[in-house]
Amino acid sequence: MVTELVTNAYRHTDTKAISVRLVLENGYFVVEVEDRSDVAPVLHGENATAESGRGLLMVSLLVDEWGVRALDGGGKVTWARLHG
Incomplete structure (x- = not known):
């Protein structure tokens, strides 16, 4: 999940x-x-024929929750939460 969000x-x-x-x-x-x-x-x-673009789908299936939070000065934080 870390590598996918960073990528x-x-x-x-x-x-x-x-x-x-x-x-x-x-x-x-x-x-x-x-x-x-x-x-x-x-x-x-x-999409079974796609060669890319499935990473976030995989993340969404593996984690308990994910989302995006806008930052006040511009930009964003994409986050994912997984029960320990």
Whole structure:
């Protein structure tokens, strides 16, 4: 889940500096990936013939919850939560 969220930030934004935060919060492992883009990631449906674009779908199937939070000064944090 960490590598997929970081890869999405790297491949789909112009951000050169990506921040990653890993925390244990109320019994959940939480991954937060911050980038400077205001564009939210897009969860695509299943496509058996696609050669890419399924990473966020895989993340959504593996974690308990995921989402995006806009930052006040621009940019966003994409996060995922997995029960420990």
